[in-house]
Amino acid sequence: MTATVTSIAAYVSPPASVFLASIPTGAGADVHVYRDTDGSLSSECTGCGEYAWTLRVTHEFAQEHATTCRRLPHPLAA
Known part of the structure; x- marks a missing residue:
């Protein structure tokens, strides 16, 4: 009888x-x-659905979007 050894690589998802x-x-x-895993910021609007991830995303960027967005909350995001 021959034993078979199978290597199982463990996958660890990023935080x-x-x-x-x-x-x-x-x-x-x-x-x-x-705050994303690489230290950058991203934002997502539950009204218009805008997802922003750029070097420009800051709290002020998100606040500006919140000030100008007039879309009602998306039913699935509530």
Whole structure:
């Protein structure tokens, strides 16, 4: 009898983005701000669905979007 050895590579998923803030929009939606695994920031609007990840994303960038977005919250995001 011959034993077979199978190598199993363990996959470790990267840490999830960390939620930092929720900025309300004038229409009742929210802009969620996250710190990503690489240290950058991203934002996602529950109204218009805009996802932003660029070097320009800052809390001020997210606040500006929250100020100008007039879309109601998306039913699945509430």
